[in-house]
C-alpha cells in the first residue's frame with residue numbers, strides 16, 4: 374500500500390460556483406504520523422477535513438484515505454477512520470459509560486471496547502458521572518472515546534483543544550501522543566496554534582486562504598526557520614565584533630551598538646558569545662529573532 378494514509382490531489386472546493394475556498398490542496402499524511410494541519414480561522418481546515426470524511430461533496434474528489442478513493446469507498450474508509458469534527462454530540466442526561474454504550478451498539482462493536490476506550494481517554498473514574506457535569510475537556514475526551522470505539526487506524530480531529538483551559542489542552546495533547554505512539558494511530562489534527570502543533574506533530578501542513586503554503590516534517594519546518602533566523606547582539610565595539618565574526622558568520626551592522634548574525638543554528642549562540650568575549654568585546658544582550666514557529670508562520674503567510 375501507498376505510504377500516504379491520507380492523500381489529496383489538486384483538491385479544489387467552493388461553496389458557490391465562482392469561489393475557491395480550497396485551491397489545489399495536495400495533502401500527504403504519512404502512515405504513523407501526527408500531522409498538524411495549521412491555519413488561521415477561515416483558512417479552510419474544517420472544509421478540508423469535511424471533504425476527507427465525505428461530509429461535503431467535491432465535484433472533483435481526488436481524495437484517498439487508506440489507499441481507497443473517497444467517496445466511492447466511503448463505507449470502507451469510515452470503518453477504519455475515527456473523527457471528531459467540532460463538538461461531540463453527547464446525551465447530556467446520560468453518563469459517559471451510557472453514552473459510549475449507545476454508540477457501541479449503533480456501531481456494533483464488542484462490549485469490551487467501552488472499558489478500553491475509557492481507559493485510553495483516562496475517563497474510567499468519570500464513567501458513571503452524567504456528562505452534563507463533565508468539563509469541556511472531559512466532553513472532548515469522551516468525543517474521542519466515541520471516535521475510537523471501532524478501533525480505527527486513522528483519527529481526524531478538528532481543533533480538539535479549542536476552548537479548553539491549559540490543563541485540558543495538555544490532557545488532549547498527551548492523549549493524542551499516546552494514541553499515536555502506544556495505539557499506533559495515524560492522527561490528522563487541525564489547529565490554529567503553532568505552539569501546540571510544535572509540541573505534538575511529526576509532520577505539518579500550513580494552510581492559508583485555501584492554499585497549502587508548506588508541507589513537510591517538523592524538522593524541515595524548523596530548518597526553514599533557522600535559515601531565516603537572526604541573532605541580534607548588542608556589543609560595546611561594533612567594528613571589533615564584526616572583525617571577529619565575519620570570517621565565520623554572515624554579519625551585518627544594524628546601526629548603533631547592534632549587530633545581526635544570520636544563518637545561525639540554535640547551539641551557535643554560545644560559541645558566538647564566547648568568540649566575542651574572548652576577543653575583548655563586551656556583550657550586553659544576545660537574542661534570537663525569527664526563531665520561533667509563530668514568527669515563521671507569520672513570515673510564510675505574509676510572503
Ligand SMILES: Nc1ncnc2c1ncn2[C@@H]1O[C@H](COP(=O)(O)OP(=O)(O)OP(=O)(O)O)[C@@H](O)[C@H]1O
Nearest residue numbers: 388394412413414415416417418419420421532565
Ligand atoms: N457552509 C458554508 N457555506 C459557505 N461558506 C462557508 C461554509 N463553511 C465555511 N465557509 C467559508 O469557507 C472558508 C473556510 O472555512 P473553514 O471553516 O474551512 O475554515 P477553518 O480553517 O476551519 O477556520 P475555523 O477555524 O474558523 O473554522 C471561510 O471563508 C468560511 O466562511
